[in-house]
Amino acid sequence: MTSARVIGDAAPALLRHQNMQVRSLIDADDAMTQKSQLRTAQTTPRRSRMSTPARKRRAPQDELVPLSEALGELRISRATWYRWRNHGYAPEARRTPSGRICVRRSVLDAFKDELETA
16 A cells, blocks of 8 residues: 555656646747747848849940931941941941840941041
């Protein structure tokens, strides 16, 4: 009977010890959750690359004139343009990302001035 009584006395102590361990684990988990929430609240939100002021597009210095309009202003045909370009006489043209050939307005005006003086 003494053994039953020892086990009976030990059982509540064992349960109290296990409950204390479970509570301490729950408290530790709550503390970690609170720390992570606090850490998240303290950090500044990240900005995407496109929204930063330093990444804004620059305004073009002068407009790009499509080749068809440039040919109309110069009053030449497309064949003449390509012949001049192959000989290095035509103004510098660039291909846009969409595939169009364009000439800068300042380059086209300088080329027209050069044609008038010649």
